[in-house]
Amino acid sequence: MKLLFRKDKEFCLLLYGLLGFVPGRTYLYRKALTHSSLVTGPKRKLACNERLEFLGDAVLCAVTTDYIYKKYGRESEGFLSKARSRVVCRENLNTLAIKIGLDRLVHAGDVFHSHNSNVYGNAFEALIGAIYLDKGFEGCSRFIVDKVYNPHLDIDVIAKSDNNYKSKLIEWSQKEHREILFSLCSEERRGDSQFFVSEVFVDGVLCGRGEGFSKRESQQCAAKKALQQIMCNAPDIVSVLR
Numbered sequence: 001m002k003l004l005f006r007k008d009k010e011f012c013l014l015l016y017g018l019l020g021f022v023p024g025r026t027y028l029y030r031k032a033l034t035h036s037s038l039v040t041g042p043k044r045k046l047a048c049n050e051r052l053e054f055l056g057d058a059v060l061c062a063v064t065t066d067y068i069y070k071k072y073g074r075e076s077e078g079f080l081s082k083a084r085s086r087v088v089c090r091e092n093l094n095t096l097a098i099k100i101g102l103d104r105l106v107h108a109g110d111v112f113h114s115h116n117s118n119v120y121g122n123a124f125e126a127l128i129g130a131i132y133l134d135k136g137f138e139g140c141s142r143f144i145v146d147k148v149y150n151p152h153l154d155i156d157v158i159a160k161s162d163n164n165y166k167s168k169l170i171e172w173s174q175k176e177h178r179e180i181l182f183s184l185c186s187e188e189r190r191g192d193s194q195f196f197v198s199e200v201f202v203d204g205v206l207c208g209r210g211e212g213f214s215k216r217e218s219q220q221c222a223a224k225k226a227l228q229q230i231m232c233n234a235p236d237i238v239s240v241l242r
Contacts, residue, residue, distance in 0.1 A: 011026060011029075012026060015029055018105070020143070021139070024134045025130075025134045028130035029127070029134075031047065031130070032126035033049065033105050034047065034049055034107050035107060035119060035122075036048035049122070049123060049126035052125075052129035053123075055128075055129035055133070056125035056126050056127065056128030057088075057129075059137070059140055063145070064084050065080075067144075067149065067155075068083050068155075071155065072159070079159075082159075083158070083160075086161060087159070090118055091121075091163070093124050093125065094118060096121075096124060096148055096152055097123060097124040098120055102120060102123055106123045118213055165224040169200070172227075179201075179202070179203050180201070180202060181200070182219050182222070182223075183201065184196065184197075184198050184215060185197040185209075196211065196213070196214060196217070196218040197209070197211050198210050198211075198212075198221075199222055200226045202226065202230070207229050209222055210224070210225060
């Protein structure tokens with residue numbers, strides 16, 4: 001009932017529907033949902049979600065580590081480390097952000113919505129940072145596990161999957177005695193972000209070209225396309241790449 005008598009009740013109701021609890025320091029959540037593309041002036045870095053994103057990244061990693069450690073009590077350190085990295089990877093965070101409806105609340109310029117695929121994942125980490133400052137670690141952990149991971153994440157599939165296309169391509173090249181070369185074609189500034197284009201060559205032949213807002217993302221995209229081309233031309237090696 002107390003939500004109905006707050007001055008910012010409309011925003012609080014939106015947050016309540018997303019979070020499952022009544023927010024306290026709502027200014028933190030407004031900042032978490034504000035991309036740097038909408039902020040100008042000398043204090044722009046303090047008014048957008050970048051600092052909260054930094055904090056949320058660390059908290060999310062800690063919660064995920066605890067969650068995976070308890071769930072997989074018989075697995076090795078190597079498995080736990082890989083599982084955690086797959087859960088908190090940018091692609092998965094972008095997907096989770098959309099699944100919980102965060103994409104409808106993020107405020108960002110049109111250019112970032114259309115090009116930067118990491119806006120929602122970054123906002124998700126910033127939201128975690130805001131919850132941590134507002135409700136503490138335990139409240140933040142409950143939200144991540146009960147409202148995000150349990151209903152929206154098939155942890156067994158994620159933990160045991162492998163979307164590291166660059167690693168797969170290198171592994172294949174070593175088994176087949178092929179030479180792999182990744183080349184950075186271009187790097188340019190788009191607003192506040194760097195944009196990268198990479199190519200991958202197999203025995204000197206261009207087999208894949210990828211784009212991304214990090215060098216790693218562009219290389220992963222290029223490697224994925226190269227693997228697709230290789231599998232189309234040599235379907236008998238599919239089992240090797242899986």
